[in-house]
Amino acid sequence: MSDLKFRGYAVKDTNKWTEFDVVDFEPMGVRDDTVDIEVEFCGICGSDVHTLTGGWGAPHLPLVSGHEIAGTVRSVGAGVKEFKQGDRVIVGAQIDACGKCRQCQDDNENYCPKQVDTYNAEAWDGKITQGGYSTAVRAPQKFVFKVPDNVDLADAAPMACAGLTVYGPMHRFGVKKGTKMGVAGLGGLGHFAVLFGAALGAEVVVYTHQEDKVADAYKMGAADVVLTSEKDWDKKHSMSLNFLISTIDVSKAIPIPELASQLYVNGVLHLCAMPDDPIPPFQTQQLAANGCSISVNHVGSKVEAEAMLKLASEKNVKTWKEVIPMKDVGKGVQGVKNNEVRYRYVLKQDLA
Amino acid sequence: MSDLKFRGYAVKDTNKWTEFDVVDFEPMGVRDDTVDIEVEFCGICGSDVHTLTGGWGAPHLPLVSGHEIAGTVRSVGAGVKEFKQGDRVIVGAQIDACGKCRQCQDDNENYCPKQVDTYNAEAWDGKITQGGYSTAVRAPQKFVFKVPDNVDLADAAPMACAGLTVYGPMHRFGVKKGTKMGVAGLGGLGHFAVLFGAALGAEVVVYTHQEDKVADAYKMGAADVVLTSEKDWDKKHSMSLNFLISTIDVSKAIPIPELASQLYVNGVLHLCAMPDDPIPPFQTQQLAANGCSISVNHVGSKVEAEAMLKLASEKNVKTWKEVIPMKDVGKGVQGVKNNEVRYRYVLKQDLA
Numbered sequence: 260m261s262d263l264k265f266r267g268y269a270v271k272d273t274n275k276w277t278e279f280d281v282v283d284f285e286p287m288g289v290r291d292d293t294v295d296i297e298v299e300f301c302g303i304c305g306s307d308v309h310t311l312t313g314g315w316g317a318p319h320l321p322l323v324s325g326h327e328i329a330g331t332v333r334s335v336g337a338g339v340k341e342f343k344q345g346d347r348v349i350v351g352a353q354i355d356a357c358g359k360c361r362q363c364q365d366d367n368e369n370y371c372p373k374q375v376d377t378y379n380a381e382a383w384d385g386k387i388t389q390g391g392y393s394t395a396v397r398a399p400q401k402f403v404f405k406v407p408d409n410v411d412l413a414d415a416a417p418m419a420c421a422g423l424t425v426y427g428p429m430h431r432f433g434v435k436k437g438t439k440m441g442v443a444g445l446g447g448l449g450h451f452a453v454l455f456g457a458a459l460g461a462e463v464v465v466y467t468h469q470e471d472k473v474a475d476a477y478k479m480g481a482a483d484v485v486l487t488s489e490k491d492w493d494k495k496h497s498m499s500l501n502f503l504i505s506t507i508d509v510s511k512a513i514p515i516p517e518l519a520s521q522l523y524v525n526g527v528l529h530l531c532a533m534p535d536d537p538i539p540p541f542q543t544q545q546l547a548a549n550g551c552s553i554s555v556n557h558v559g560s561k562v563e564a565e566a567m568l569k570l571a572s573e574k575n576v577k578t579w580k581e582v583i584p585m586k587d588v589g590k591g592v593q594g595v596k597n598n599e600v601r602y603r604y605v606l607k608q609d610l611a
Numbered sequence: 612m613s614d615l616k617f618r619g620y621a622v623k624d625t626n627k628w629t630e631f632d633v634v635d636f637e638p639m640g641v642r643d644d645t646v647d648i649e650v651e652f653c654g655i656c657g658s659d660v661h662t663l664t665g666g667w668g669a670p671h672l673p674l675v676s677g678h679e680i681a682g683t684v685r686s687v688g689a690g691v692k693e694f695k696q697g698d699r700v701i702v703g704a705q706i707d708a709c710g711k712c713r714q715c716q717d718d719n720e721n722y723c724p725k726q727v728d729t730y731n732a733e734a735w736d737g738k739i740t741q742g743g744y745s746t747a748v749r750a751p752q753k754f755v756f757k758v759p760d761n762v763d764l765a766d767a768a769p770m771a772c773a774g775l776t777v778y779g780p781m782h783r784f785g786v787k788k789g790t791k792m793g794v795a796g797l798g799g800l801g802h803f804a805v806l807f808g809a810a811l812g813a814e815v816v817v818y819t820h821q822e823d824k825v826a827d828a829y830k831m832g833a834a835d836v837v838l839t840s841e842k843d844w845d846k847k848h849s850m851s852l853n854f855l856i857s858t859i860d861v862s863k864a865i866p867i868p869e870l871a872s873q874l875y876v877n878g879v880l881h882l883c884a885m886p887d888d889p890i891p892p893f894q895t896q897q898l899a900a901n902g903c904s905i906s907v908n909h910v911g912s913k914v915e916a917e918a919m920l921k922l923a924s925e926k927n928v929k930t931w932k933e934v935i936p937m938k939d940v941g942k943g944v945q946g947v948k949n950n951e952v953r954y955r956y957v958l959k960q961d962l963a
Contacts, residue, residue, distance in 0.1 A: 361875075362876055367876040498724070524719045525906075527904065530895045532895070533894070533895050533899065538893065540890065542885070542886075543885050543886070543907045544885050546906075547908070547909040548722065548724070550721075550907060550909055552879065552905065552906035554877075556899070
């Protein structure tokens with residue numbers, strides 16, 4: 260046991276979701292497999308905004324959100340072999356699972372029906388989990404990922420959720436050299452999809468409606484950028500992509516038939532984001548020209564997280580981020596909501 | 612050139628879609644690669660009803676529909692090596708393609724952008740294609756499939772569309788022994804999915820709301836049948852299927868989230884039918900519990916058609932059908948619309 264204090268920036272009212280107060284909280288109880296981590300950085304995820312505004316339903320209040328957590332291990336449970344004090348680690352959007360079901364046994368723990376979210380969920384002992392806009396988190400070792408020496412903790416923090424959420428499906432689909440991959444929406448998730456896609460050697464085509472992001476997309480490694488505000492934007496790469504990740508987070512802004520039309524036969528349109536509303540209705544006929552699929556995912560598994568961090572280390576992937584003091588979290592969540600961030604806010608510890 | 616007459620049962624008004632008159636028609640012009648086929652049987656497909664009623668838009672009238680065609684080759688073009696007079700063959704829903712594009716070159720001719728439907732479409736010479744409720748059809752050899760000796764022509768006819776439409780995706784997904792496969796909706800398509808699934812050695816679970824079909828499903832080879840009219844029908848096989856084919860042809864009757872919930876991690880919900888309306892809107896969150904996909908297809912390729920017919924021959928697959936005289940086609944289409952058919956009407960030639 261360390262002498263870590265658990266304190267964080269909490270929202271107390273979803274109508275005042277940019278107002279944060281510092282509160283003390285009790286983390287999940289210690290187990291043989293838990294790791295206590297001193298938080299150094301925490302990214303701000305779109306999920307935090309969905310949760311704090313009540314878009315995904317009424318949260319437990321007061322709530323400390325944040326699930327792109329990077330820090331240093333301070334103490335470990337009796338059964339922890341994987342980590343030791345001083346290790347540099349990240350924790351993402353999922354913090355626990357049953358460990359026993361078919362999914363947990365075959366490296367699909369991110370689909371365990373008893374999965375526990377990193378904040379706003381009931382932990383194994385009934386406590387409500389609290390996130391990384393805080394001094395410290397306690398996490399079972401299965402959901403803690405070691406950061407390679409040459410990867411900065413501030414870069415690694417947003418990889419824990421935004422990075423893994425796009426890398427997971429890319430890994431399962433088998434993106435590699437020779438894959439023609441699309442990325443629709445160039446925000447926090449989308450920018451990681453471009454970075455990782457390029458790092459894997461794929462030919463990446465970015466779709467954005469924001470002209471001011473075009474130059475950035477090329478710098479991140481895109482082979483081509485399509486401005487969806489232009490007429491006939493869906494013609495140039497029609498029926499040619501193998502895989503297209505949409506990270507567009509507003510339902511009505513997802514042009515399902517047009518995105519699907521970019522895919523070659525049996526290609527996959529993968530929807531990473533989880534908007535507040537249903538996706539626009541479509542007819543099966545509209546997907547029949549190429550027999551494509553629409554797929555979704557829930558973050559990624561530990562196997563995928565470790566593969567992602569290895570790629571980031573080997574290919575020197577750098578997160579495009581703005582580091583701000585943790586006390587400015589209110590401005591940060593507002594900036595995410597307003598789509599002002601380029602491309603991820605990372606909060607730096609100031610409570611310790 | 613044979614002395615075949617091209618005459619068929621045609622609808623002249625979508626408001627009178629059960630009234631058929633015998634008309635003469637001109638088929639597509641002869642090419643080096645065309646085959647003239649004397650029609651012996653033609654299945655009635657749900658597509659015929661969608662087209663004749665105007666559900667898929669206003670058709671060219673008068674229209675001879677029918678794209679589950681079985682018959683005997685009477686003559687072949689100068690370049691045809693694959694067929695000779697007297698061969699027993701079938702023709703399905705697609706009758707031509709460009710032969711040159713990437714899709715045509717890699718056995719995805721069913722996704723050629725210049726694909727030509729067997730009826731109600733513009734042929735290479737501008738003629739409107741007419742279907743198999745008729746004495747004869749002319750088809751390029753690429754879209755003619757040879758029927759194995761031990762398969763009856765009346766059984767083979769509905770395989771040309773209903774069979775191939777479900778077998779195609781099963782083939783691409785790799786259904787085999789060890790696959791746990793669902794079939795939702797036990798009509799013409801669904802019954803083939805059960806028959807072929809069982810023939811491939813898969814464990815087939817049928818979902819139907821019709822109690823009077825349960826015994827049939829078991830006889831077709833289902834391992835289990837779930838009555839979707841019962842409470843909590845989606846609990847028993849929750850999160851366990853690898854692949855689920857929905858053949859439900861009415862949009863609002865497709866319970867997307869409940870069907871998706873039957874799938875194990877990364878399973879595929881495949882929508883074979885093409886209802887008149889968009890599928891019910893859903894949230895990506897509703898598919899996130901297992902990270903599944905929703906996919907569609909447009910019939911199947913020749914490679915798949917030949918694999919299907921080989922399977923039918925080797926495993927002695929028998930179509931469940933009601934053979935009726937071709938002149939009763941009006942009662943037939945009404946019976947399909949009313950969901951009275953068990954499980955396919957096959958029209959027997961009476962015009963020749």
